[in-house]
Amino acid sequence: MGSSPADTIPPERLAGKVAVITGAGTGIGAATARRFAAEGAAVVLTGRREEPLHAAAEGLGERALCVPADVTDAAAVRGVRDAALDRFGGLDIVVANAGGHGVGAATDVDDAAWQRGLQANLNSAFVTARETLPELRSRHGCMVMVSSIAGLAAAPEMCGYVTAKHALIGLTRSLARDYGKDGVRVNALCPGWVRTPMADAEMDELGRLHGIGRQEAYRLATKDTPLGRPAEPEEIASIIAFLGSADSAVMTGTVLVADAGAGAVDLPTLAFTP
Structure with a gap:
């Protein structure tokens, strides 16, 4: 049998690093907080709901700080950033994982629903990036954008989500190009079903x-x-930890896919599958 991600955690690979993780209360975000802490990082968990954040941080001790915030709001993100600086003395890694909304085909989506999809999946990442980049530039830090395979191909009746996740890859590449000269790396990860x-x-x-x-x-x-x-959330978290570590030091503007091989399948040949 193969090893699980928990069996292969590099000891203290992220020692001395400080990370902010958005959407950290559940799922991929919570698993990433646990993984980062296990690898030696201090983690700031943020999201709109306080109770899940504290549940996700349970057992992480002094390496974890919970800061409830709506990361589509610039002032709230600055508060998260400042909390990281005040508690841990800096900021090295940002994981833009917050997302959701965006369901429906175009003719079924009103203006308010369209904006909710963009806010949750794209604006949240943009605002988080803009407000944390000064600190990342000063410490040659990095950012991981959690997109989706919906950022590479269209799922049915998910117009807002698909559009925003595609745009998130564009944002990743734009940030990588503009801030690479400052030593900042920005990469995107596209999970499949998790x-x-x-x-x-x-x-x-x-x-x-x-x-x-x-x-x-x-x-x-x-x-x-x-x-x-x-995938299990822990499997995706292990990839995010790699992107946040020096093991990926030469990677920026990269789009990694973790989809159990879905993108390798030639859809028109599915009819020939035994």
Whole structure:
């Protein structure tokens, strides 16, 4: 059997680093906070809901600080940044993981829903980047943008989400080009299906359509991927930790895909699959 990400954590690879993680209360964000702390980093967990943040930080001790904030608001992000500076003395890594919203085909999406999708998935990352870049520039830090395979191809009836996640890759490349000269690296990660509360809700909806349970829905959603399964949040967190570490020192403007091989599949040949 292969090793799990928890079995292969490099000792203290992120020692002395300070990270801000948005959307840190659940799923990928919470797993990333745990992974960073395990690798020696101090972590600032932020998100709109206070209770999940504290649950995610449980057991991390003095290496973790919870700062509830809406990261689409510039003043709130500055508050998160300042909390990191006051508590830990600096800021080296920013993980822009907050997201959500953006469901519906174009003719079903009103102006308010469109703006919610952009705010949650694109503006949150842009505002977080803009307000933390001065500190990242001063410490030659890095940023990881959590996009999605929806940033590379279109899912059905997800117009706002797909558009924002595509734009997030453009933002990654723009930041990488403009601030590489200052020693700042910016990379994007595009996960496929990951077992998170948001994905669980989507699987429950898929299950209702087919009269099956959540686990069967995950199997249905991933049956045509080469690995045939969703990722666990910890598996995605291990990739984010790599992008935040010196092991990826020559990488910037890069888009990494972690989709169980979905993007390698030639869709028109699925009919020939035994």
